[in-house]
Amino acid sequence: MDAPAAALPLDDGLVAVVKRACPTCTLVAPVLASLADGGRLVVASQDDPAFPGGVGGVRDDRDLALSWRLGIRTVPTLIRFDGGRESGRTEGWDRAAWEALAGVGGLGPGLPAFRPGCGSRSLEPGVAEALEARFGTRLRARRIEAGALEDEIELCFARGWSDGLPVVPPTPVRVLAMLEGTTRAPDEVVAVVPPDLVPCTVEKVAINAVLAGCRPEYLPVVIAALEAACSDAFNVHGVLATTWFAGPMLIVNGPVATRIGMNAGLNCLGQGNRANATIGRALQLVVRNVGGGRPGEVDRATLGQPGKVGFCFAEREHDSPWESLATERAAIPPERSAVTLFAASGVQGVADQLSRTPGSLVRSFALALRAVGHPKAVIAFDAVLVVSPEHARVFREAGWAKARLRAELEELLAIPGRELVRGAGGIAEGVPEHLAGATLPKFRPGGLLIVHAGGTAGLFSAVIGGWVSGAVGSEPVTREIGT
Amino acid sequence: MNDATNDRRILLDPTGEREPAARPRAPRPAALPGRSVGLVDIAKPRGDVFLDRLAERLRARGLRVERFAKPTFTKPAPLDLRQKIAETCDVVIQALAD
Numbered sequence: 402m403d404a405p406a407a408a409l410p411l412d413d414g415l416v417a418v419v420k421r422a423c424p425t426c427t428l429v430a431p432v433l434a435s436l437a438d439g440g441r442l443v444v445a446s447q448d449d450p451a452f453p454g455g456v457g458g459v460r461d462d463r464d465l466a467l468s469w470r471l472g473i474r475t476v477p478t479l480i481r482f483d484g485g486r487e488s489g490r491t492e493g494w495d496r497a498a499w500e501a502l503a504g505v506g507g508l509g510p511g512l513p514a515f516r517p518g519c520g521s522r523s524l525e526p527g528v529a530e531a532l533e534a535r536f537g538t539r540l541r542a543r544r545i546e547a548g549a550l551e552d553e554i555e556l557c558f559a560r561g562w563s564d565g566l567p568v569v570p571p572t573p574v575r576v577l578a579m580l581e582g583t584t585r586a587p588d589e590v591v592a593v594v595p596p597d598l599v600p601c602t603v604e605k606v607a608i609n610a611v612l613a614g615c616r617p618e619y620l621p622v623v624i625a626a627l628e629a630a631c632s633d634a635f636n637v638h639g640v641l642a643t644t645w646f647a648g649p650m651l652i653v654n655g656p657v658a659t660r661i662g663m664n665a666g667l668n669c670l671g672q673g674n675r676a677n678a679t680i681g682r683a684l685q686l687v688v689r690n691v692g693g694g695r696p697g698e699v700d701r702a703t704l705g706q707p708g709k710v711g712f713c714f715a716e717r718e719h720d721s722p723w724e725s726l727a728t729e730r731a732a733i734p735p736e737r738s739a740v741t742l743f744a745a746s747g748v749q750g751v752a753d754q755l756s757r758t759p760g761s762l763v764r765s766f767a768l769a770l771r772a773v774g775h776p777k778a779v780i781a782f783d784a785v786l787v788v789s790p791e792h793a794r795v796f797r798e799a800g801w802a803k804a805r806l807r808a809e810l811e812e813l814l815a816i817p818g819r820e821l822v823r824g825a826g827g828i829a830e831g832v833p834e835h836l837a838g839a840t841l842p843k844f845r846p847g848g849l850l851i852v853h854a855g856g857t858a859g860l861f862s863a864v865i866g867g868w869v870s871g872a873v874g875s876e877p878v879t880r881e882i883g884t
Numbered sequence: 885m886n887d888a889t890n891d892r893r894i895l896l897d898p899t900g901e902r903e904p905a906a907r908p909r910a911p912r913p914a915a916l917p918g919r920s921v922g923l924v925d926i927a928k929p930r931g932d933v934f935l936d937r938l939a940e941r942l943r944a945r946g947l948r949v950e951r952f953a954k955p956t957f958t959k960p961a962p963l964d965l966r967q968k969i970a971e972t973c974d975v976v977i978q979a980l981a982d
Contacts, residue, residue, distance in 0.1 A: 534894075543897035553893060562898050571896045599900035608898040639958035690898040873956040 404535050407466035410443040412485040415503060418445045418468055419477045421452035423519035426477050429494050430454070432509040433477075441503065447476065447522040468523040469532040475518040479503075493518035527574075530581075534573035539580075539587050542604055544573075557612065562690055564682065564710055568612040579607040582617030583624060584884040591624055592631035594692035595638035596699045601627065601691045606683075609690055613683035613711070618661045619676055621882050622740055623683045626651050626713075629742045629880040630684060636875045640744045640868060641694040644701050647868035647875070648709035649688075650745030651681050652785070652852060654727035655738030657882055658715035665715035667856035670748055670787070670863065682711030706747040714854060720790065721853035722797035729803065730850075731879040738882040743785055743850065744868040744875040749773075753792070754860040759799045762792060763806060766862065767813035771843055773866040777821045777831045779841040783848040783867035783877065786810075789855035792862045803851055814843035845871050913974060917946035922973035924961065925953040938977070 410416055417433055419426040430453035436442040437456045446452050447468055450461035462468055471480060475492040481502045482488065491498035494516040500508050523532055533539065545560075547553050553570035557563055569575065580587055580603070587604040594601045603624065610623050630637040630649050640647050653663055664674035672678060688694045696702065702709070718725050718735065727739035751769040756762035766786060774782035788796075796806055818839040823831035832841065848870050855862075868875050913919055921942055923935050939949040950972050954961050969976060 540896060543901055545895045545897055547893040547895060553895060556895065571898055573894055573896060576896050594900070597900060597902060599902060601900070604896075605898065605900070608896050612898055636959055638960060643958070686898070691900045693900060693902070869956075869958050874958045 404466070406536055407462075407470045409470075409482065409485065410445065410460055410467070411482060413483055414440075414481075415442040416445060416471070416480045416482065417442060417477055418447065418462065418471065418473045418480075418521070419453065420447040420519070420522060421449040423476045425494050425516045425518045426453070428512060428516060429477055429509065430456075432494075432499065432512070435508070436503055436505075439505075465523045465528070465532055466536065468521055469536050473521040473523055476521055477518055478521075527578075530574045530577040533577045537577075540573055540576065540604060541588060541602070542576075542608060561695070562612060562686070564685060564689065566710065568686075569614050571608045571611040575611045576604070576607050579611050579615065579617050579620055580604070582620035583607075585624065592627050594627070594631055594687060595694065596641060597691075597693035599691050599693070601687060605691050606687060609686040610679075610683040612690075613686050614675065614679040615683050616661070616675070616679075619680050619683070621884055622651075622653060622657060622661070622676075622680050622738075623687075625740050625880045625882040626680065626684045626742060627687055629740060629878040630688070632878050634872075634876040635742050635744070635878040637688060637692075638694075640875055641688060641692075642699050642701055643868060644703045645868050646702060646704060646706045646746035646866075647744040648706065648712060648746075649681070649684055650708060650743045650785075650865065651684065651713040652726055652741045652743065652850075653680075653713065653715040653738070653882075654718065654725045654733070654741070655882070656736065657738035658718075663713075663715040665717040665854050669714040669717075669854050669856075670712075677713050677715070678711065680711070681708075681713035685709065685711050708745055708747060712745055716852045717790065717854045722793050722801075723803040723851070723853060726850060726852050727879055727881075730877070731881075733879070733881055739879050740882055741850075741877055741879040743783070743865070743877045745785070746782075746866040746868060749864045749866065751862045751864055752860070753862075756860075757795060759796050759801045759806070759809075762795050763809045764813060766864075767810055769864050770810065770814060770849070771816070773843070773864060775830055777825070777828065779816060779821060779832065779843055780845045780848075781870065783844065783850070783870040783875075785850040785852060785865040785867070787852055787854050787863040787865065789859060789862050790853070790857045791860045793853050807849060807851060810849065811842065811844075815840050816843060847876075850877060916975065918948070919974040920948040920950050920972065922950050922952060922969045922976040924969065924976075924978070925951065927954050927957045 433444050433453050434455045444456050445460040445462040445467050447462050450459050478492050479502055480490040489502050496514050500506050547556050554567050557568045585603045589603050590600045591606055592601055610620055661676050663676040716725055726741055727733040733739045753765040773784045818836040818841055821832045822834050822837045925931050925935055942949050
């Protein structure tokens, strides 16, 4: 809050808030003049202190301070005060209500009995947030004032709030506009964010979503993603701290993806879509700024990967041959929205332009999946297989359900231990010698996720490798997106 | 809307706004022999090889060695493990893997 609340013009009597641009206010100007003459009324004008003419002592409320304090939604609004407390109000012109509030009869004899009012200037787009920023008390975050010669974006860099790319300076007006994207209260705690284990409020999520470049309608996705990331199962602390490549990847399902304009098609793992680019970034900025997780400090990645700036895409559901990831994993029906978090380590392309049968294509997939982590690594890393529309068509036309594809992959990825033990293939890396006689699965049960995404041209799919899998590392977590 | 906007350029702090409490360091022991030293295996491969040798060297110098292990290297040590270490040991050698 930057400014003190506006003082009430009187403790006992009537206050009318009007604007010249409102025809109903113009209509009732003679009524206001007659009430003011009796000393029972103060008029506050939102746009012109010379309006209404013939009324003395009009309060100039062009800065809308009084309108904001009184919570004016409509002009004219007539409010009665008794002993400094509001005892009644009416909106628009309603003769009976005005007469009851004023305690006099025969108001506006030539006027119709009723006329609706107009919208208050204090609720115009952009104005409400500016007033809230100036007079409101909803925001609790520390306020930092930029110096007269200081560039706000450079200030954000200097204070360490950026991932290396420019951020949008989180002004109170922008943060309040962001908070309009959720029904949750600004002071509600969303999650306890590692590594510093800091309780993170909706307001702090909103501030970081502004930094990331999100629009307000993305905020519920960011909030759900943060809840999922900070669960013990996902273990974002470990994902952050590891020397491995991993960072949180978000896969969005359900109608929210279309509603906020996410990309599930052409180049959906790439650049160019604001929602895809900023939602994952907002989550990473929360981990950085609220949790205190920064590269070179708790983030010990040997190499990292570009998706750690933010990695988010939507599943292509409208023409998918399969049930969505959220439906399959968490029984979330298609009409509801969800986000799945996966500890992702980068994208590996799979080119197969000749397979026209599922039996051939699944073998290509299996070979590519075997390389996740290391071709000799088993039950170590999870993976996401992103099947493109042209590849998915091969399975659709052959009637392969997702379960069939997964079962065939599991069979192809049951690997003889003798190929995997230390020293096999002339490679020291491998599983202990005593497993030479065993047959080992590449992925733990539940460790292979399959989604449908991408553009309609290109017989290419993608393997996205994970991190230490399961209860000892990170499990994928699917969470419904609220409001 | 200039009347209701603010000329001062205010930004909201996106950080956790933490103010870490300062804690005094534990007093250093004057001499180590007879003290118990805690070694924590964070469950990384071959960490045991390193810690076995360290324990051997410490015992040779007359110290008691207490061994502990984290359930997984990917998560912080559970609270009860940290409390047990604090209760059992006079001195802890702490290190990261990799």
